[in-house]
Amino acid sequence: AIDSNFDQNRERAGEENGVAVWGPVEPPEKLGIHGTHVAVDYDICLADGACLENCPVDVFTWVDTPDHPVSxxxxxxxxxxxxxxxxxxxxICPVDAIDVDAS
Ligand code: SF4
Ligand code: F3S
Structure with a gap:
């Protein structure tokens, strides 16, 4: 599952598509965690799509990650x-790839 303390345990590595990326990032195998309030662990996500299809306010968009070992x-x-x-x-995520900081 995603580490919900990623913002303390990881270094901010940059930004993609307007959201923060938390490292380590070593493409194509390691892509880090994307986002801060809504965070997706790219190394866990297997492209199930339930999050994107069911989010009531359309937070998510697909991005291509060619040659990532999981999806x-x-x-x-x-x-x-x-x-x-x-x-x-x-x-809903079957692999617990998402953390939302609702506090
Ligand atoms: Fe969308 Fe709800 Fe997830 Fe926020 S917590 S990204 S509103 S599904
Ligand atoms: Fe990925 Fe989980 Fe969404 S596998 S596409 S974060 S439901």
Whole structure:
């Protein structure tokens, strides 16, 4: 599962598609955690898609991640500032790849 203390345990490595990326990042195998309020562990996400299909405010968009060992696309929390903290994505992801900081 994603480390919910990633913002303390990882270094911010940059930004992609307008969201923060938390390292380590060593493409194509290691892609880090994307987002801060809504965070997706790219090394755990297997492109199930339930988060994207069910988020009531369309926070997520697909991005291609060619040659990543788990899946060749991932969800970017592009619109994380729109999140209403419903926690649906956290509950529905089959591999616990998402953390939402609702505090
Ligand atoms: Fe969307 Fe709810 Fe997840 Fe926020 S917590 S990203 S609103 S599904
Ligand atoms: Fe990935 Fe989980 Fe969404 S596997 S696509 S973060 S439901």
């Amino acid at each position: 060749e696309k991932k969800v970017e929390p592009t619109n994380e500032d729109q999140c209403i903290d419903c926690m649906l994505c956290v509950d």
